[in-house]
Amino acid sequence: MKKIKLGVIPGDGVGVEIMPYATQVLDVIAQVHGGLKFEHSWYPWSCEYYLEHGEMMPKDGLDQLSQHDAIFLGAVGNPNLVADHTSLWGLLINIRRGFKQTLNIRHAKQLRGITPMVINPNGFDLIVVRENSEGEYSEVGGRIHSGEDEVVVQNAVFTRKATERAMRYAFELAKTRKGHVTSATKSNGIVFSMPFWDEVFDQVGKDYPDVEKRSAHIDALAAFLVSKPSEFDIIVASNLFGDILTDISAAVMGSIGIGPAANLNVDGSYPSMFEPVHGSAPDIVGKGIANPIGQIWTGKMMLDHFGETELATQLLNIVEDVTEAGIKTPDVGGKATTSEVTDEIVSRIKQLT
Ligand SMILES: NC(=O)c1ccc[n+]([C@@H]2O[C@H](COP(=O)([O-])OP(=O)(O)OC[C@H]3O[C@@H](n4cnc5c(N)ncnc54)[C@H](O)[C@@H]3O)[C@@H](O)[C@H]2O)c1
Ligand SMILES: O=C(O)C[C@@H](O)C(=O)O
Ligand SMILES: [K+]
Ligand SMILES: [Mn+2]
Numbered sequence: 001m002k003k004i005k006l007g008v009i010p011g012d013g014v015g016v017e018i019m020p021y022a023t024q025v026l027d028v029i030a031q032v033h034g035g036l037k038f039e040h041s042w043y044p045w046s047c048e049y050y051l052e053h054g055e056m057m058p059k060d061g062l063d064q065l066s067q068h069d070a071i072f073l074g075a076v077g078n079p080n081l082v083a084d085h086t087s088l089w090g091l092l093i094n095i096r097r098g099f100k101q102t103l104n105i106r107h108a109k110q111l112r113g114i115t116p117m118v119i120n121p122n123g124f125d126l127i128v129v130r131e132n133s134e135g136e137y138s139e140v141g142g143r144i145h146s147g148e149d150e151v152v153v154q155n156a157v158f159t160r161k162a163t164e165r166a167m168r169y170a171f172e173l174a175k176t177r178k179g180h181v182t183s184a185t186k187s188n189g190i191v192f193s194m195p196f197w198d199e200v201f202d203q204v205g206k207d208y209p210d211v212e213k214r215s216a217h218i219d220a221l222a223a224f225l226v227s228k229p230s231e232f233d234i235i236v237a238s239n240l241f242g243d244i245l246t247d248i249s250a251a252v253m254g255s256i257g258i259g260p261a262a263n264l265n266v267d268g269s270y271p272s273m274f275e276p277v278h279g280s281a282p283d284i285v286g287k288g289i290a291n292p293i294g295q296i297w298t299g300k301m302m303l304d305h306f307g308e309t310e311l312a313t314q315l316l317n318i319v320e321d322v323t324e325a326g327i328k329t330p331d332v333g334g335k336a337t338t339s340e341v342t343d344e345i346v347s348r349i350k351q352l353t
Contacts, residue, residue, distance in 0.1 A: 001036070002035055003037050003039055004017055004036070004037070004069045004306055005039050005067065006023075006026075006040045006068055007040075007064070007067075007070070007072070007271070008041065008043065008070035008072045009042075009071065009072070009074065010079055011045070011092075012074075012075060012078045013077070013078060013279070013281055013285045014074070014278075014284065015073070015076070016046075016074065017290050018074060018290050018295045018338060019074045022072070023298050024039050024346060025206025025299060025315070025345060026303075027347060028192070028346050028349045028350060029303070029349060031353075032221070032353050039106040043061075044058070045061065046075045047078035047082040047182075048081065048201075055081075056087055056091040056094070057091055061095070062095070062099070062342070065095065065099070066099075070271050070272055070306075071273035071274065072273075072274050072275070072298075072299070072302065073092070073273055073274070073275035074276075074280075075093045075275070075276070075279045075281070076088055076092045076279075077282075078280060086254035089139075093137070097133065098270070099265050100133070100270055101133075101200045101263035101272060102206075102264070102266060103131070103132050103165070103166060104129075104261055104262070104263050105128075105264060105301070106127065106246040106249070106250075106277055107126075107127050107259075107301070108124070108125075108126055108128070108229075108249035108250060108253050108259060109124060110122075111320050112319075112320040112321075113208045113256070113320060113323030113325070113326065113328070114333075116229075116253060117208060117254060117332060118226055118229060118252050118300065120227070120229075121230065122228075122229070122230035124232070124252070125233075126233060128230040128237060128242055128245050129166055129169055129170040129234060129235070129236045129237070129238055130238075130241075130274065131162055131165075131237070131238050131239050131242065132264075132296070133239075133241075134157050135156055135193075135240060136239050137239045137240065138156055140157055141153040147267065153273060158238070160200065161198060165266070166236055168204055168207075169236075171208040171234075174208070175208070176236045178211065180212035180213070180232075180234065181208075181211055181235075181236060182197070182214045182221070182232055183213070183214070183215045183216070184216065184237035185201075185215050185218065186217055188217060198215060201236070202342045218237075218241045218244075221235070221245070222244070223275065225248050225249060225252060229252050246261070246277050247259075247277065250277050250294075254331075254332045255291055255332045256289030256294075256306070256331075257278050257293065258293040258297065258332070259276060259277030259294050260272050260276055260298040260300065261277050261298060262298070262301045272305060274298045274301055274302040275298060276295050277294060278294050284331075288339065288340050289329050289330050289337055290329065291338070292329075292338050292342050293319055293323075293341070296315070296342075296345065297316060303315065314349075315349070318349055321348060322341065322345050323327050325344070328341065329341055
């Protein structure tokens with residue numbers, strides 16, 4: 001029996017609503033497999049936990065999580081309780097950094113049964129490789145003085161190592177797919193880091209003569225993602241650019257609620273973390289209508305990560321069968337609840353046996 005020890009962190013908002021359904025899906029997949037079992041340990045770390053304990057996770061939280069093979073996380077953030085930068089850095093980014101999850105891989109493609117939000121979807125299928133450890137999300141800077149003398153500095157740090165790592169991963173991934181990589185740059189306006197980014201892209205690209213290379217400024221790229229998404233295969237982007245592009249690519253699919261993501265520890269020194277693109281969705285919390293597909297597809301990426309590629313593919317197929325049958329939450333034009341969508345997915349998985 002192959003056992004996968006999961007540290008489960010539902011987090012806040014719709015993360016809490018979706019997580020029991022997504023883990024149920026994984027358990028049923030494991031039953032169908034026959035030789036696979038997920039052992040979950042649940043952690044209540046969230047904004048509510050912060051109100052009680054003064055921190056988003058305990059001091060030894062990373063030690064506790066390091067006992068697991070992977071982390072399955074919902075969403076973090078409740079701006080009514082805790083400032084967003086405090087909650088995000090106290091939990092999500094703390095884990096990304098502490099566990100050297102240096103890449104964030106986010107898939108987007110046209111799904112059967114979900115109307116894309118663009119006029120020319122043309123069967124698009126793309127993956128964004130987001131640098132996940134530095135760049136615009138660097139903890140370097142500070143604030144001095146106050147009032148009209150106040151000065152704020154926020155530095156963006158780009159290292160050759162992390163930049164090369166993201167690009168090399170993107171090129172390797174492209175070799176297994178349609179064979180082209182687009183680099184998200186802004187070297188016309190951002191005068192040090194982005195020309196450096198372009199240089200590294202050119203240098204690493206020389207090792208991949210068979211991969212087609214393109215560079216596009218992030219502003220135009222954001223527009224192209226909407227106007228002609230099918231022209232992309234792999235997009236490699238800095239931390240912030242990748243963040244923004246993947247809310248767009250999820251929306252292009254039909255809803256922010258369906259985008260999956262994998263925060264990868266590439267050297268195997270710590271567990272990787274699987275959490276969807278979307279946040280805690282405070283505007284729909286408590287209504288029972290959160291779309292579970294982002295979290296379930298994220299679970300599919302986790303199955304791929306553990307080598308269960310056949311079941312992973314079957315799972316995404318079933319999700320598409322269900323959306324094609326019209327059983328969908330309101331964000332993608334349906335009338336079903338989180339529970340109804342999941343029930344249908346679960347019952348179809350059971351029919352695989
Ligand atoms: N990785 C994360 O944990 C993460 C990601 C983004 C935002 N956040 C946090 O979440 C909070 C809300 O942020 P936001 O409003 O900018 O982004 P959000 O992703 O939570 O919501 C954006 C929009 O998408 C919709 N949406 C999101 N998930 C959905 C789902 N599963 N089903 C249906 N609709 C869904 C929401 O209803 C909202 O209209 C903030 O505290 C923010 O910091 C966390
Ligand atoms: O990385 C972030 O900024 C948090 C969230 O927006 C995400 O995309 O995971
Ligand atoms: K999330
Ligand atoms: Mn984001």
